[in-house]
Amino acid sequence: MARRESMDLQGASAIVTGGASGLGHATARRLAEAGAAVVVVDLPDREGETLRADAVASLGDRARFVTGDVTREETAEEAVAAALEAGPLRVLVNCAGVATPGKLVGREGPLSAEVLSRVLAINVVGTVTMMGRAAAAMREQELWGEDRGVIVNTASVAAFDGQIGQIAYAASKGAVHSVTLPAARELASSQIRVVTVAPGLMETPMMAGLPEAARESLATKTPHPARLGAPEDYALLVEQIVANPFLNGETIRLDGAVRLEPR
Numbered sequence: 001m002a003r004r005e006s007m008d009l010q011g012a013s014a015i016v017t018g019g020a021s022g023l024g025h026a027t028a029r030r031l032a033e034a035g036a037a038v039v040v041v042d043l044p045d046r047e048g049e050t051l052r053a054d055a056v057a058s059l060g061d062r063a064r065f066v067t068g069d070v071t072r073e074e075t076a077e078e079a080v081a082a083a084l085e086a087g088p089l090r091v092l093v094n095c096a097g098v099a100t101p102g103k104l105v106g107r108e109g110p111l112s113a114e115v116l117s118r119v120l121a122i123n124v125v126g127t128v129t130m131m132g133r134a135a136a137a138m139r140e141q142e143l144w145g146e147d148r149g150v151i152v153n154t155a156s157v158a159a160f161d162g163q164i165g166q167i168a169y170a171a172s173k174g175a176v177h178s179v180t181l182p183a184a185r186e187l188a189s190s191q192i193r194v195v196t197v198a199p200g201l202m203e204t205p206m207m208a209g210l211p212e213a214a215r216e217s218l219a220t221k222t223p224h225p226a227r228l229g230a231p232e233d234y235a236l237l238v239e240q241i242v243a244n245p246f247l248n249g250e251t252i253r254l255d256g257a258v259r260l261e262p263r
Contacts, residue, residue, distance in 0.1 A: 007031075007034045007239045007242045007243045008034060008035060009031060009034040009035040009036035009090060009091070010034075010035035011035070011087050011088075012035070012036050012037070012087045012088050012089070012090040012091075012144070013036060013037045013038070013039065013083035013084065013086040013087040013088065013089050013090065014028075014031045014036040014037070014038050014039070014083070014089070014090060014091035014092070014093070015038075015039045015041060015079050015080070015083050015089065015091070015092045015093070015130070015134060016028040016031065016038060016039070016040055016041070016092075016093045016095060017041040017042070017070050017079075017093070017094050017095055017096035017126070017130055018041070018042055018070075018094075018095035018096035018097065019038070019040035019041065019042060019056070019093075019095060020040055020042035020052035020055045020056060020065070021042075021052075021055065021205050022095070022202075022204040022205050022231055023095050023154065023199065023202065023204060023231045023234040023235070024040070024042070024093070024095030024096070025040075025055060025231065026230075026231030026232050026234060026235040027093050027095065027231075027234060027235040027238050028040050028056075028059055028063070028093075029058075029059055029235070030232075030235040030236070030238065030239055031091060031093075031238075032059045032060050032062065032063060034239070036062075036087075036090070036091065037062040037063070037064070037083070037086030037087055038059055038062065038063045038064070039063075039064050039066055039079050039082045039083045039086070040056045040059070040063060040064070040065050040066065041066045041068060041070060041075060041079045041096065041130075042065070042066075042067070042096070043067070043068075043069065044067050052065065052067075053065045062086060064082050064086070066078050066079045066082055069126075070094075070096045070122065070126030070127075070129065070130060071121045071122055071125050071126045071129070073129055073133075076129050076130050076132075076133035076134075077133055079130070079133075080133045080134055080136075080137050083137070084137060088141040088142070088144070089134060089137045089138055089141065089149060090138070090141070090144055090147075090148075090149050090150065090242075091149065091150050091151075091152070091242055092130060092131065092134040092138075092149070092150075092151045092152070093151075093152045093154075093238055094126070094127045094130055094131070094151075094152070094153045094154055095154050096122065096126055096127075097122060097123045097126075097154060097172075098118070098119055098122050098123065098169075099166075099169050100115055100118065100119050100168055100169065101165045101166065101169070102115050102116075102165065102167060102168055103164065103165050103167065104167050111167055111168065115168060116167070116168045116171070119168035119169060119171075119172050120168070120171065120172050120175070122172075123169075123172035123173065123175075123176065124172050124175045124176060124179075127153055127154075127176055127179075128179060131151055131153070131179075131183060131194070134149070134151060135149070135151065135187055135190070135192055138151075138190070138192050139187075139190035139192060143191060145245060146191065146245040147191050147192065147193055147245060148190060148191045148192050149191075149192045149193075150192070150193045150194075150195070150241065150242050151183070151187075151192065151193070151194045151195070152195055152196070152197060152238050152241055152242075153176050153179075153180065153194070153195075153196040153197070154176070154196070154197055154198075154199065155173040155174075155176040155177045155196050155197065155198040155251055156169070156170075156173040156198055156199060157198050157199070157200045157253060157255050157258065157259075157260060158170045158173050158260065159173040159174040159176070159177045159198055159251075160174075160177075160198070160253075161259055161260040162174075162260070163260050163261070163262060163263060164262055164263050165263075173198070176196060177196055177198065177251045180194055180195070180196040180249060180250065180251055181249045181250075184248050184249030185249065188248075193241075193245070193247065193248040193249075194248065194249060195241045195247050195248060195249070195250055195251075195252065196250070196251040196252070197234065197237055197238070197241075197251070197252055197254050198251050198252065198253045198254065198255070199229060199234060199254045199255065200222060200229055200253065200254060200255025200256060200258045201218050201219070201221060201222055201228050201229060201255070201258060202228060202229040202230075202231070202233075202234065203228040203229065203230055203231065204231070207228065221258055221261075222255070222256035222257070222258045223256060223257040223258065224256055224257065225256055226256075227256075229254060229255070229256065233254060234254060237252065237254055
């Protein structure tokens, strides 16, 4: 059977959620450079769609911005329809997520069900909803090397060594890790692979909001290389996952060997 030796996506389409900034935007750019028509799914910014749409426009003429909430099924349906208009859907990368902090019992009392539900809705329900809609489309495509499609999800090292104040976040990312193997097993008969990436301390918009001293302190926690992970590091791993047909059903830590401390 023919095998792919690179991430050649000429004539194909890809979906990246959370693709207007951070890890998602770097990944969308890399997929576009590989020839894919990229559908970026993200929320509008406060001024409407202008800033995020401009970010997507920078990816090239074949990129499209679908404004929507990943927790809503119609958003997933619109994204998949847009991708199929451009070409066979080969790649889904789920980067949309939130990291709302909160202790089990904080100064204002126990963690609210509202906060917990919202984090789980975005990080877990949004991921699984996009997976289902994309997989349904991918299974109808012709074989692409040994695959019909590849799904890459985003967990976090917090799934394994969550810190104090990460109750909701760690729970949600642990769930993303946990769906990886059963999804890969289910979709194997359709030649669709599922792999999850668990980033460590990354240079993301959320991290950019911290004071410089705090960011430098966090960077030194990574053994090697002693820096924050770059969005391009994540995008490179996505490329390698897509190109390597034997990566399947696994969660890969992308963390420079960091292990989070309790606080």
